[in-house]
Amino acid sequence: MRDxxxxxxxxxxxxxxxxTSGTYPLIVLADLLPAIGVTLPSxxxxxxxxxxxxxxxxxxxxxxxxxxxxxxxxxxxxGTGFALSALIEAxxxxxxxxxxxxxxxxxYLESVIARNSFSGTMRSQSDxxxxxxxxxxxxxxxxxxxxxxxxSDLWQNRSTLTPFGLSMLATAHKEANNNSLNxxxxxxxxxxxxxxxxxxxxxAATFTGRNNDGWSMGSPKLxxxxxxxxxxxxxPNDPMTAKLLRxxxxxxxGGLWGSTQTNVFCIMAIYHMTSGAQGSQGxxxxxxxxxxxxxxxxxxLMRLANGSYxxxxxxxxxxxxxxxxxxxxxxxxxxxxxxxxxLYDAPINPAFLAPKASGITFRRSFETLEGRAPGNEIALxxxxxxxxxxxxxxxxxxIAIEDLLPAGFEALNTNLxxxxxxxxxxxxxLSRRTRSVIxxxxxxxxxxxxxxxxxxSGSYEFVYYIRATTAGTFFLPVSLAEAMYDPDSFGTxxxxxxxxx
Numbered sequence: 001m002r003d004x005x006x007x008x009x010x011x012x013x014x015x016x017x018x019x020t021s022g023t024y025p026l027i028v029l030a031d032l033l034p035a036i037g038v039t040l041p042s043x044x045x046x047x048x049x050x051x052x053x054x055x056x057x058x059x060x061x062x063x064x065x066x067x068x069x070x071x072x073x074x075x076x077x078x079g080t081g082f083a084l085s086a087l088i089e090a091x092x093x094x095x096x097x098x099x100x101x102x103x104x105x106x107x108y109l110e111s112v113i114a115r116n117s118f119s120g121t122m123r124s125q126s127d128x129x130x131x132x133x134x135x136x137x138x139x140x141x142x143x144x145x146x147x148x149x150x151x152s153d154l155w156q157n158r159s160t161l162t163p164f165g166l167s168m169l170a171t172a173h174k175e176a177n178n179n180s181l182n183x184x185x186x187x188x189x190x191x192x193x194x195x196x197x198x199x200x201x202x203x204a205a206t207f208t209g210r211n212n213d214g215w216s217m218g219s220p221k222l223x224x225x226x227x228x229x230x231x232x233x234x235x236p237n238d239p240m241t242a243k244l245l246r247x248x249x250x251x252x253x254g255g256l257w258g259s260t261q262t263n264v265f266c267i268m269a270i271y272h273m274t275s276g277a278q279g280s281q282g283x284x285x286x287x288x289x290x291x292x293x294x295x296x297x298x299x300x301l302m303r304l305a306n307g308s309y310x311x312x313x314x315x316x317x318x319x320x321x322x323x324x325x326x327x328x329x330x331x332x333x334x335x336x337x338x339x340x341x342x343l344y345d346a347p348i349n350p351a352f353l354a355p356k357a358s359g360i361t362f363r364r365s366f367e368t369l370e371g372r373a374p375g376n377e378i379a380l381x382x383x384x385x386x387x388x389x390x391x392x393x394x395x396x397x398x399i400a401i402e403d404l405l406p407a408g409f410e411a412l413n414t415n416l417x418x419x420x421x422x423x424x425x426x427x428x429x430l431s432r433r434t435r436s437v438i439x440x441x442x443x444x445x446x447x448x449x450x451x452x453x454x455x456x457s458g459s460y461e462f463v464y465y466i467r468a469t470t471a472g473t474f475f476l477p478v479s480l481a482e483a484m485y486d487p488d489s490f491g492t493x494x495x496x497x498x499x500x501x
Contacts, residue, residue, distance in 0.1 A: 001270060002037035003255025004263045005029070009038075009048060011260055013400050013449065013484065015440075016059045016066050016079040017217070021260040023052025024086040025267050027093060032271075032304065037312075053095050056083050063111075064104030068125060068453065069440035076125045077112055078132050078217070080105055082261075085139045106143055109136050113150055118157035122215040125453065130157060131165035131218065137172035146176050155185040163197045163207055164218055166190055167226035174234040187234060194227050195240055198247075205240060206247035215397055217261045217485040224248050225257070225265035232273035245273060259485045287330040292319045295329075353478060353495040361391035362481040362491030364403060371426050377499045378468050383412075383422065386448070387431070388462040390481055390491070392455050398484045401450045401462055403493075404477035408470040408500045413443040422465050431461040438462070473499045 008022045026033070026049040033045055040048075059066035065075025066083050084105045091097040112128050113136060122129040128136070134154050137147040154161065154169050161169065170190040173181055181187075198205040207227070212218035228244040235241065248266055251257060257266045289296045289311050301309040318324075346352070355362070365387045366374055374384060388403055405411060414422050437460065439453040450462045476496045483489035 001025075001029075001267050004257065004267055005033065005036070005038055007256055008260060008263055008267075012402060012447065013451070014055070014070070014442075015068050015451070016056065016076055016083055017068070018260045018484075019052055019055050019059075020079070020083045020086045021264040023049055023056070024089070024264055026052065027086060027090050027095070028268070028271060030093075036304070036310070049090070050095060053087065053090050053097060056087060057097075057101060059083070060101065060104070064108035066105065069451070074126055075108060077109075077128045078122075078125075078135070081109055081132065081136050081139050084109070085142070088139070088143050102143065106140060106145055109140060110145070112136070113147070118154065118160045120160040120162070125215055127215070129165075129216065130154060130160040131162055131168065131216070134161060134165040134168035134172065138168050138175065141172050141175050146178070147172065148176065148178060148181060151176065151181060152184050155190070158193065162218060163194055163223035164226045166194050166197070167223070167230035170194065170230040171226075171233050174230075191231065191235055191238070191240075194230060197223075198227065198244075200240075200243060203243060204247040204250060205243035206251065211258075211486040211488065213397075217259065217398075219258060219262055219485070221248070221251055221257050221262045222265055224251065225262065225269040228269040229265070229272050232269065236273065241273065245270070258487045261485060287328060290327040290329060292321055292325055294318065348495075355478075355494045356490075356492045358491065359393050359396075359489040360399075360481050360483070360491035361389075362401070362479070362493050363389040364479060364493040365389070369423055369426065377501050380468055380471050380500055382468050384409075384466050384468070385426070386464050386466055387428075388450070388464075388479075388481075390455075390460040390462070392457055392460065395454075395456045396483045396486070396489060397454055399452045399455045399481065400484050401452075401481045403448045403464075403479045405446050405448070405466065406474035406476050406498050407446075408468060408472055408474045408498070409466040410445060410469050411443040411448045412465045412467060414465060424463075427463050428461055430459060431463040434460045434462055468500045471500050473497055 005025050008025060011018055011022060026045055030042065030045060030049070034042070038045070056066070058070055059072070061067050061073055061075050063075050065077065065080040067074060068076035068079055084102065087097050087102060091102065113133060116128050116133060118130045118133070120129055122132065133150060137150050137154070140147050151169060151172055154165070158166065170187060173185060173187050173190065197207065199208050207220040207223040209220045224244060224247055228241065228248055231238055231241040231244055248269070257263050286298060288298065289301070291313065296311055298309070301311050303309055366384045367387070368374055369383055369385060378384065386403065388401055390401065412422065414424070437452045437455055438450055440451040442449045443464070448464050474497065476498045478495040479493045481491045
């Protein structure tokens with residue numbers, strides 16, 4: 001899980017969902033992080049988590065729900081439930097989380113439950129589809145506010161639930177520990193419905209389809225993670241549990257599972273599976289790892305806090321070979337899960353620097369305030385206008401446009417009174433119209449970012465200003481526009497170099 005945890009910690013966008021996703025694993029997995037390769041000192045990990053918790057508290061609105069971006073007045077319904085899950089765990093572990101904050105969020109969610117009908121569609125960020133309501137049943141149950149009626153109502157309306165919703169329903173049912181529920185909502189039938197929705201082979205189970213459209217953050221991988229969590233909680237010894245884990249691991253790319261939302265659910269599902277299995281290990285298994293004939297016994301392995309083991313080996317410590325042969329020796333049968341990671345460098349070549357488009361075309365250009373191209377060399381101290389042009393081929397939600405600055409420049413936030421006045425008269429009509437779709441924006445010393453919670457099909461132009469502050473030749477990074485919950489929808493600018501004299 002190391003790659004996913006580190007990626008979440010470093011993810012640059014800071015909405016309520018992504019702040020939660022970066023904080024949640026640090027809170028729950030604090031004891032495991034060193035063992036899985038997150039090498040920060042425990043005090044530093046705690047500092048990261050405390051900063052995330054403190055930031056979440058700033059999203060509060062007058063309704064008690066949390067907004068999607070800092071300073072917003074409209075609560076984001078799903079984001080509130082997701083953040084509440086993390087804050088509940090944070091309070092249990094001694095983080096500063098005021099009880100009235102948790103109570104306000106819980107009351108907001110209960111008001112959403114009271115006014116919502118059961119639907120398979122989320123119509124806005126303040127709406128809740130049936131999947132979201134099922135997730136609320138889990139979250140509120142963990143806060144000591146069981147939702148028995150909601151669980152029954154969701155089962156009666158199960159045709160509106162995706163595998164994610166069914167999985168949350170099974171998890172809420174099991175954690176409610178209410179035997180009377182089984183008379184109206186048989187837990188085994190929920191698990192059977194999840195199994196029927198999966199694509200199952202002899203050794204793995206996954207969910208097919210495409211990422212959800214619109215306001216939902218759902219995806220087939222999210223369904224897989226939620227299903228694993230449900231079986232880990234409700235039926236840990238069912239063979240389907242191991243199949244769902246293998247299916248989940250098979251879907252990683254570069255150590256990741258797609259969006260922030262999907263990654264954090266995958267991490268938490270694996271956490272629930274491993275923590276739930278600790279009490280049923282039986283006879284201690286003895287085993288060894290053999291790499292190209294070199295044997296590593298149990299005494300040479302790191303014992304992790306969750307009962308598993310890890311071996312870290314450098315290439316220089318192994319026999320010279322182009323093809324590695326890895327074997328596991330065990331003294332008794334049973335499922336064993338092995339993760340092999342290889343780290344490597346990729347060259348920055350023309351193919352790497354070329355622009356790419358997958359549903360979104362992203363172009364970047366620089367010009368003087370008079371509208372002229374700046375030429376091959378930029379004068380030290382000069383101001384430039386940056387135009388970020390976007391072609392979006394269909395309606396999308398939750399779009400991030402992040403422009404990474406060369407090291408010799410700094411961005412100007414012209415909305416601040418302390419920033420020098422800039423002549424904006426030469427901005428295009430398109431850039432002026434584009435301002436209406438911006439939900440949030442950030443300017444830092446190395447990047448400028450614009451966010452659109454809803455971006456319809458069409459052309460857009462995001463404009464900001466930079467100053468050349470340092471002489472030299474600098475790398476011009478490749479910048480990214482992406483649908484944050486649909487990683488297959490993105491566009492990148494070209495990269496290269498820029499000189500300031």
